[in-house]
Each structure stands twice: as C-alpha cells, then as structure tokens.
Amino acid sequence: MSKARGIAGFIVTVFLIGFGWVFAYYAALDDLFAGGLLKLLSLIRHPELTSIVWWRDFIWYFWPVVILLFSLFATTYVIAMLSVELRYLGLEHHSKEEGYVVKYTAFQRIQYYLLYVLFFLVAFTGFVMHFGNNPYIKYIYVSRELYVTLHVVSGVLLGALALFHVGYYGTQLLMTIRKKGWAGAVEKFPLLRVFNFNEVLTNISRLYILAFNPKGPGPEWDKYDIESLLHYWGEYFGMTVIGVTGVAMIFYGASAWAGFAWAFHVREAALAVAIWLLLILPLAHFRPTRFPVDKAFLTGKVPLSEVKRENPLWYKRLYSRLKGEK
The missing domain is CATH 1.20.58 (Methane Monooxygenase Hydroxylase; Chain G, domain 1)
Known part of the structure; x- marks a missing residue:
C-alpha cells in the first residue's frame, strides 16, 4: 500500500473523529453541559423508580454521559490504532500467490x-x-x-x-x-467471545500499550476485533431499544409512555450514530492500511498475513484445523 493512500486514510479518519464529536455535542452533550449533569444528580438523589416520568428524565440526562464516555474511549482507541497502523504503511503488499481465507x-x-x-x-x-x-x-x-x-x-x-x-x-x-x-x-460463532470480558479488556489494553511501545505484546483477537464485536452487539442492542420505542411512537405518537419512548429513541439513536462515526467507519473502512475500502467487505476474503498479524487466535485455529486435515 502506498503512503499516499495511507495518509489519505489518516486524514479521513481525523475528519470523521472531528465530525463525530460535533454530532455528539449537538445531539446530546450540549444538554449535559447546560445543566443536565446537575439535573441527573438531582434525579439520582431523589429516585422514583415506579415513575415513568422519572425514568424518562433519567434516560434523557444519563445517556449523554454514556455517549461522552464512549466517545472518549472511541477517540483514544482509534488514535492508538492509527499510531500502530502507520507503522505498516508500505508493508501491505499481498501477492496473488498468497493464501486467503473467507471471513464473510x-x-x-x-x-x-x-x-x-x-x-x-x-x-x-x-x-x-x-x-x-x-x-x-x-x-x-x-x-x-x-x-x-x-x-x-x-x-x-x-x-x-x-x-x-x-x-x-x-x-x-x-x-x-x-x-x-x-x-x-x-x-x-466467535462473536460470542465478547462475553469473555477478561480477553476483551486484555486485548484493548494491549492495543494502547502497543501504541506507545512497538515491542509490547499486541492484541490477540480471534476472528473479530473490538470494532466488529461492538459493531455487532451494539447494533442489536440499539435496534431493540430504537425499534421498540419506534413502534410505540408509530401507534401512540411522541407522547407514548409519557414521553419515555421518544426520549430513549432519540438518545439511543444519537449513541448509535456516534458509534458509527467515531469507531465503526474509522476502523472498519478507512484505516490507513485499508483505505479507501476494506476489500473483505467486497470479496469476503482476507490475506493470511493480515489474519496472522491482526487475528492471531483465529490464525492458530485455522492452522490447527489444516494440520488436522493432513
């Protein structure tokens, strides 16, 4: 891969991060900074767990905190990934003779x-x-x-x-x-590895370490890395929340459940778009070593050298399976 394409991927990624923060601010964070945090603390000090109105207000002011925390994580993680990715610029030459494996x-x-x-x-x-x-x-x-x-x-x-x-x-x-x-x-179904919290947290921490220490141990993901895991499970959590509240509003309008449906629908949608802008697009599609598009989403195949570097646990499973077939 040429350095020019890598730099272009870097620029697009930085733009997405900036745009993602602008979106997150106007979609949710401005409410948090304009007195929302104090209102949230007041709600926590005076809980009314049987009141749908209390839950509506709680979701409205608590979800921006979730969006803020996620945005901070996504930004630092993508920056760490960029620092690692830039080391591989010029090294991503996959010959036709190289082995490929079907991922999708x-x-x-x-x-x-x-x-x-x-x-x-x-x-x-x-x-x-x-x-x-x-x-x-x-x-x-x-x-x-x-x-x-x-x-x-x-x-x-x-x-x-x-x-x-x-x-x-x-x-x-x-x-x-x-x-x-x-x-x-x-x-x-390697996507179930998301429930192995120790493995997930260890791999995330290793990425941060690798960003500052090139000789440090890198993440050992299976078939799917944190971007894929969050993308998949976040989608279905989000679609459940947005779908249920959306159906309620189709039949009962924005006032469904005393406005709880609308509040949760809007806040969860803001979180979903923030995830998409700050993490999914930068890592799944515009990483410097894959810019302008990750060919795996077009062909379904990835080079074995890439699997070995980025998904070592999956590579070991594939290698063991091949040895067993001989």
Whole structure:
C-alpha cells in the first residue's frame, strides 16, 4: 500500500473523529453541559423508580454521559490504532500467490450492505427531522411527510432484517449449544467471545500499550476485533431499544409512555450514530492500511498475513484445523 493512500486514510479518519464529536455535542452533550449533569444528580438523589416520568428524565440526562464516555474511549482507541497502523504503511503488499481465507460469506455481505443502507436512511431522516429548525438543515428538510415516511419504512425494513438475522443464526446457535455445548458454540460463532470480558479488556489494553511501545505484546483477537464485536452487539442492542420505542411512537405518537419512548429513541439513536462515526467507519473502512475500502467487505476474503498479524487466535485455529486435515 502506498503512503499516499495511507495518509489519505489518516486524514479521513481525523475528519470523521472531528465530525463525530460535533454530532455528539449537538445531539446530546450540549444538554449535559447546560445543566443536565446537575439535573441527573438531582434525579439520582431523589429516585422514583415506579415513575415513568422519572425514568424518562433519567434516560434523557444519563445517556449523554454514556455517549461522552464512549466517545472518549472511541477517540483514544482509534488514535492508538492509527499510531500502530502507520507503522505498516508500505508493508501491505499481498501477492496473488498468497493464501486467503473467507471471513464473510456472500450471504453475510448481502445482509451487511442492506444494514448499512437502511441504517443510513433511518439515521439521516431521523436527525434531519430532529434538527429541522436549524437554518442549514432547512435546505434539505423539504417535506416532513416525506421524511416521516422514509424514516418509518426504512426502520420497519431494518427491524425485519434484524429479526430475520436473529432467527436464522439464533436457531443455529441453539442447535450448536445442544450438540457441542457453549465451547463449541463459541468456536463456531466467535462473536460470542465478547462475553469473555477478561480477553476483551486484555486485548484493548494491549492495543494502547502497543501504541506507545512497538515491542509490547499486541492484541490477540480471534476472528473479530473490538470494532466488529461492538459493531455487532451494539447494533442489536440499539435496534431493540430504537425499534421498540419506534413502534410505540408509530401507534401512540411522541407522547407514548409519557414521553419515555421518544426520549430513549432519540438518545439511543444519537449513541448509535456516534458509534458509527467515531469507531465503526474509522476502523472498519478507512484505516490507513485499508483505505479507501476494506476489500473483505467486497470479496469476503482476507490475506493470511493480515489474519496472522491482526487475528492471531483465529490464525492458530485455522492452522490447527489444516494440520488436522493432513
């Protein structure tokens, strides 16, 4: 890979981080800094756990704290990753003779493309409506009816895609657990390694150490790194929250559950977009060594040299499997 492409990836990543912080500020953090933190502390000091109004206000002022903490983590993690990535510029030459391994099947890639298109439509239409009074937004906010229709239709389709995915893979997961137990399920579905908190935290800390100490031990991820794990599990947590509250508002309006549905819907949507801007796009698509696009999302294949460097546990499993077949 040329250094020019790497530098371009670096510039795009820095832009995404800046834009992500601007979005996070106007979508949530400004409320936190404009007295929201004091209101949150007051709510905590005087809990009313049986009151839906208390929960509405709590979510409204607590979720910006979650967004702030995540944004700080994502920014520092991406910066650490950039410092490591820049060391590999000029070294990413994969010959046609080099071995490749399938990371994403065609079926998985089709789901991923649909997910991105629908997520973009939902997020774009939702926040255009949310910031509809902004003088700059008014130029693209041409029709509320059009935006509401696009938002609802894309949201319903996104929910249907999520239900299909959970049903399809959930059935396979249950069958695998029944036959091979939890260990067998984790081997077949490496995304479950997110529940191995010690492994996840160790790998995250190793990335930070490696950023400052090139000779330090690097992360030892399996098939999926922290970006993939957060991307996957964050999506389905977010879609559950946004989907349930969205359905409630379709039938009962923004006042559903005394405004709790609207508050949670907006705040969780802000968190989802912040994750997308600050972590998913920089690491999944615009890393300097992969800019302008990660070919794995197009072909489904990754070079074995990349697997060995970035996913050593997966590489060891693949190597052991090949030895066993000989």
